[in-house]
Amino acid sequence: MNQIENFLDNLKSLIQKSILFCVEGGNFQQIDCVPDIIIEVPTNSSYGDFSSNVAMICSKLFKMPPRNIAQIILNNLDCGSLPIAKCEIAGPGFINFFIDDRFYTEVILNILKKKNNYGKCCIGGGKRVLVEYVSANPTGPMHMGNARGGALGDCLASLLDLAGYKVSREFYINDAGNQIAKFGHSLDIRYQQILNKNEDNPPLPEDCYQGPDIKELALDFYNKYGDVLLKKDDTVRRKELVDFSLPKNIQKMKKDLDRYNIHFDRWFSEKSLYDSGEVDITIDEFKKRKLTFEKDGALWFKATKLGAVKDEVLVRSNGVPTYFLVDIAYHRNKFLNRNYDICIDLWGADHAGHVDRMKMALDAVDIDSNKLKIIIFQLVRLVKNGKTVKMSKRSGQAVNLSDLLDEVPTDAIRFIFNMKSANSQVDFDLSLAVEKNMENPVYYVQYAHARICSIIKMIKKIEKDLEIEKIVPIVGVFKTEEEKELIKLLFNYKEEIISAAKEYDPSKIMKYLLSVATSFHKFYNSCKVNCDNRDLMLARLALCYCTKIVIKNILDAFKISAPETM
Secondary structure, three states, X not given: OHHXXXXXXXXXXXXXXXXXXXXXXXXXXXXXXXXXXXXXXXXXXXXXXXXXXXHHHOHHHHOOOHHHXXXXXXXXXXXXXXXXXXXXXXXXXXXXXXXXXXXXXXXXXXXXXXXXXXXXXXXXXXXXXXXXXXXXXXXXXXXXXXXXXXXXXXXXXXXXXXOOOEEEEEEEEOOOXXXXXXXXXXXHHHHHHHHHOOOOOOOOOOOOOOOHHHHHHHHHHHHHHOOOOOOOOHHHHHHHHXXXXXXXXXXXXXXXXXXXXXXOOEEXXXXXXXXXXXXXXXXXXXXHOOOEEEEOOEEEEOHHHHOOOOOEEEEOOOOOEOHHHHHHHHHHHHHHHOOOOEEEEEEEHHHHHHHHHHHHHHHHOOOOHHHEEEEEEOOEEEEEOOEXXXXXXXXXXXXXXXXXXXXXXXXXXXXXXXXXXXXXXXXXXXXXXXXXXXXXXXXXXXXXXXXHHHHHHHHHHHOOOOOHHHOOOOOOOOOOHHHHHHHHHHHOXXXXXXXXXXXXXXXXXXXXXXXHHHHHHHHHHHOOOOOOOHHHHHHHHXXXXXXXXXXXXXXXXXXXXXXXXX
16 A cells, blocks of 8 residues: 555655666766656557656766666666556657556555545644644724735645645734824714714814725614713824724634634734833844944834845834834744744735845845745735626625625635635635636535435445445456546546645646546546446446545545535
8 A cells, every 4th residue: 555655756866876776887987866756647548548757857977868878777677566557658758558457456555545535645744833824903994905815825735745744823912003193093082973963073184094894883882872971082092983893803813714614713913012121122133233223213224234125114213113114023023033944924015026026035034034934925916707796795896805705605715716826816706716616616516425425325226235435346346437537546646646735726726627627527527437337336336436535634634624415
């Protein structure tokens, strides 16, 4: 079983041993180390089931034509007990491997044995990873950018879980600083307007929050406490309005995210960085390294000393720390106080310009910026019947997460937002997302799972004592291309997890999942499961069950339902 579980690793190791043997024997010149062995699945099955370009990679190293290198490697390659039928050299020097019938049976047996653990790997080595995402400003409703960032971040965290990392999920609450001051000011004006029974007295400044949610919060306070704040000064009045309103907004966020199947291990308060003194400690760290100067009453970071185009303000002339400074303190907290090995932030495209300066600032205070991974995600365009639409039921200006959740099933939102890599813009088709047909990608995958459940249920009515997990397909029973293609796809699941985790890209798994569903539907249309040949029926049933395991494992990990009937 270990042979098939680590088939590609074992094959890479055997190729490496062959090269080293040839070096020792004088067939190749001496080298310091063997290049990484890459094994891929050819697009054309006539070129083999697996292929390596190692001979071409080694051509300059050994100063020999690739085909000559490939032949020497093959002459000294012992595939041992691996299920390989033959090896061939093709084209400019590809080494192609053709698997034998044992491979297909062993893949099925391995999946049946692993079940829910199938595909999981340990490339993460238990490293502690903190994924911070959504982190919407709590002064108003969450918007479409938060919706996409939420789906991307949550599925990325799940992907890293599968890859063997120890993952924590975090929401950073911006509950201090300028935005909270503006929030309090906005609430104060709306509260006074209610007291004066006049929406224009006092007038709401343009730089205040204009949304209807501010009016509603002020009215909620008034309905509960009346004019209790009427005679209090601005500072006290605004603080009490914020203390009343902010928890309501945060609770609304948690409620919406719960509907979105997103749950955080920690909601981290920005205010706690001030209360704990970590903002002041961070200022001291810059001063200690002589990386600050004062100008126009503000405290600046000498970023140009470290190669930046311009210096950055840390503390404004009014004594208020900039968001940049507080964010540095927050990341120091992640790395130094909580000892995370890797921290991943998901930021909207409008924050792309902050990446380099954040990494520079961390390096400046002796934190390895390579441990910070910042994923920038692009915008979402909502379309319906080919036209851009706005969906907000409240303001008519912005699309809120709650509006989207009212219109579209959570499964579809999470799936569609992860079909493209973060750096690609997404056109979210509202019409397609709610359709219950094979054009809808999430329906297409879920239908494959439900179809398998139906097959299993049907055969269990005939074979009442059948235990699918104990089926052992006869070697050679799988003969059709549809069967073999599906099994090879299932086998490749672990490699897909590894590749996606290395690139921090859950969209690779969604694309793989669609490929599995497509391959299964082809298999279903070409290969009858409940056939007269019982050995073939059992083998195909086991293949269906293994496909179900892989589909459900992915959907469960990404918090998308796997219905048994549709």
